[in-house]
Amino acid sequence: MKLAVLGTGIVGQTLSGKLAELGHEVTLGTRDVGKVFANKATDQYGRAPFSAWHDHHQEIHVATFSDAAASAEIIVNATNGMASMNALEHAGHANMKNKILLDVSNPLDFSHGMPPSLWVSNTNSLGEQIQRAFPDTKVVKSLNTVNAGLMVSPSLVPGDHNLFLSGNDASSKQKVRELLVSFGWKDKNIIDLGDITTARGTEQLLPLWVRLMGTLQHPYFNFHIVVGNPPKG
Amino acid sequence: MKLAVLGTGIVGQTLSGKLAELGHEVTLGTRDVGKVFANKATDQYGRAPFSAWHDHHQEIHVATFSDAAASAEIIVNATNGMASMNALEHAGHANMKNKILLDVSNPLDFSHGMPPSLWVSNTNSLGEQIQRAFPDTKVVKSLNTVNAGLMVSPSLVPGDHNLFLSGNDASSKQKVRELLVSFGWKDKNIIDLGDITTARGTEQLLPLWVRLMGTLQHPYFNFHIVVGNPPKG
Numbered sequence: 001m002k003l004a005v006l007g008t009g010i011v012g013q014t015l016s017g018k019l020a021e022l023g024h025e026v027t028l029g030t031r032d033v034g035k036v037f038a039n040k041a042t043d044q045y046g047r048a049p050f051s052a053w054h055d056h057h058q059e060i061h062v063a064t065f066s067d068a069a070a071s072a073e074i075i076v077n078a079t080n081g082m083a084s085m086n087a088l089e090h091a092g093h094a095n096m097k098n099k100i101l102l103d104v105s106n107p108l109d110f111s112h113g114m115p116p117s118l119w120v121s122n123t124n125s126l127g128e129q130i131q132r133a134f135p136d137t138k139v140v141k142s143l144n145t146v147n148a149g150l151m152v153s154p155s156l157v158p159g160d161h162n163l164f165l166s167g168n169d170a171s172s173k174q175k176v177r178e179l180l181v182s183f184g185w186k187d188k189n190i191i192d193l194g195d196i197t198t199a200r201g202t203e204q205l206l207p208l209w210v211r212l213m214g215t216l217q218h219p220y221f222n223f224h225i226v227v228g229n230p231p232k233g
Numbered sequence: 234m235k236l237a238v239l240g241t242g243i244v245g246q247t248l249s250g251k252l253a254e255l256g257h258e259v260t261l262g263t264r265d266v267g268k269v270f271a272n273k274a275t276d277q278y279g280r281a282p283f284s285a286w287h288d289h290h291q292e293i294h295v296a297t298f299s300d301a302a303a304s305a306e307i308i309v310n311a312t313n314g315m316a317s318m319n320a321l322e323h324a325g326h327a328n329m330k331n332k333i334l335l336d337v338s339n340p341l342d343f344s345h346g347m348p349p350s351l352w353v354s355n356t357n358s359l360g361e362q363i364q365r366a367f368p369d370t371k372v373v374k375s376l377n378t379v380n381a382g383l384m385v386s387p388s389l390v391p392g393d394h395n396l397f398l399s400g401n402d403a404s405s406k407q408k409v410r411e412l413l414v415s416f417g418w419k420d421k422n423i424i425d426l427g428d429i430t431t432a433r434g435t436e437q438l439l440p441l442w443v444r445l446m447g448t449l450q451h452p453y454f455n456f457h458i459v460v461g462n463p464p465k466g
Binding site: 115117118121122123149150153156159160161164192193194198200202204207208209211212214215216218220221223224225227228230231 | 348350351354355356382383386389390392393394397424425426427431433434435437438440441442443444445447448449451453454455456457458459460461464
C-alpha cells in the first residue's frame with residue numbers, strides 16, 4: 001500500500017520505518033525537504049539528525065506535506081500536536097479528500113514548561129478539530145496513547161494491553177485496525193470507543209501518561225483495561 | 234478510627250458501609266439530616282432511598298457536614314464533584330484543620346447531557362482547587378478512577394489493576410494507602426503519582442472511563458499499568 005507519514009520526528013521515523021519494513025511504499029512528508037536534510041545537529045535529547053537516520057532508510061521517500069499526501073492512499077499525522085493543524089493545511093484538502101487520516105498526535109503544549117497542558121481538551125479534541133477542518137477526510141485517532149517505540153513493537157510491554165480507536169467511519173477504523181495488527185497488536189486488545197468525539201478521552205489520558213513516565217522513569221508502559229463481572233443481585 | 238464520609242449517595246453509602254464493617258466509627262455528613270431521611274422515593278436509577286439503606290446500617294451516624302467533619306480524624310469527600318466546594322465550606326475550615334481529606338470525587342458536569350465534561354481540568358483539578366481553598370488540610374486524591382463497588386471490593390475485577398495517590402503530604406498518603414489496603418487493594422498496585430497537581434491526570438481519566446463504560450455496558454473494570462523494559466541500545 002502507498003502511505004504518507006507526515007512529520008520527520010521520532011514518531012514519523014519510527015512509523016515510516018516499520019511501514020517500509022512491512023513492504024509498504026512510504027513517503028515522509030515535511031515542511032521543507034531541503035531544511036530537514038541540511039540539519040546536521042543532534043536534537044535536545046541527543047538523537048542523531050534526520051539525515052543520519054535517512055541514510056539507513058533510503059527506501060523511504062521524503063517530500064513536502066502536499067506531495068506526500070497526494071501520493072498516498074492512507075495518511076498518518078505524526079506531526080507535533082501544536083503544529084498539526086498547520087501541517088495538514090499544507091498537506092491540502094484536495095490531497096486528503098476521501099482518504100483515511102490516521103491521527104497519532106496529541107495536543108501537548110510544552111510552552112509553559114513541564115508538565116505539558118493540552119491546547120484543546122474537555123469539550124473538544126485535536127482529533128475532532130481535524131475532522132471538522134477536513135470533513136471529506138476519514139479521521140481515525142489511534143496510537144496516541146503509547147510511546148513511538150511501543151507503537152510498532154507492542155511486545156516491548158509484556159502480556160495484554162490496549163490501544164483505542166476513535167472515528168466516524170467504521171470501514172476506515174477496520175483498515176486502521178488491520179494496520180495495527182500488522183504492527184503486532186492483538187486484535188482483541190484494540191478497543192473501538194466510538195466516534196471521533198471519543199478522542200477526548202484518549203487525548204486526556206496524556207496528563208496521566210506523562211506523570212506515570214515521571215514515576216517509572218521510562219515510557220515503556222501501557223494501559224490494560226481489566227474487565228470484571230458485575231456483582232450478583 | 235473515627236471517620237467522616239461526606240455525601241449520602243451511592244459512593245458515600247458504599248464507603249461508609251465498608252468502613253463500619255472494618256470496625257471504624259463512621260459519621261455520614263449531609264447538608265440537611267431531616268431532608269435526607271424524609272426522602273422516601275427511589276432515585277433516577279431505581280435505587281432505594283437513603284433511609285431504606287440506613288435501616289440496615291444503623292451503626293453509622295448521620296450528621297450535618299459540619300458535625301461529621303468535627304467528629305472525625307479522617308474525612309472522605311464523597312459528594313458530587315459539582316457540589317464539593319460548597320459542601321466542604323459547610324464542613325468548615327476549623328473542622329478540617331490539620332486533618333486528612335481523602336477526596337474521591339470527580340468534577341463531572343452532566344448539565345449539558347452525555348457524555349459529561351469536566352468543570353475544572355487541564356491546568357487545574359478539583360483536588361488542587363480543594364487543597365488551595367483548605368491549605369491547612371491534607372488533601373489526598375484517590376479512588377476517583379473506579380466505580381463505588383470496586384472501591385471497596387477490588388476483587389470484582391480479577392488480577393492486578395491500579396489505584397493512584399496524589400497529595401502533597403507523604404505521611405497522609407501513607408495513611409490513605411493503609412486504608413486502601415484494608416479495603417483489599419494490593420499495596421504494590423497503589424501508585425503514588427506525586428503532589429496534588431497529579432490529580433489532573435486521574436480526573437482527566439474520567440472522559441475515557443465514561444466511554445469505556447459505554448462500550449462495556451457496565452462499570453466493573455479498571456486500568457492496569459503494564460510495565461515493560463526499555464529496548465536495548
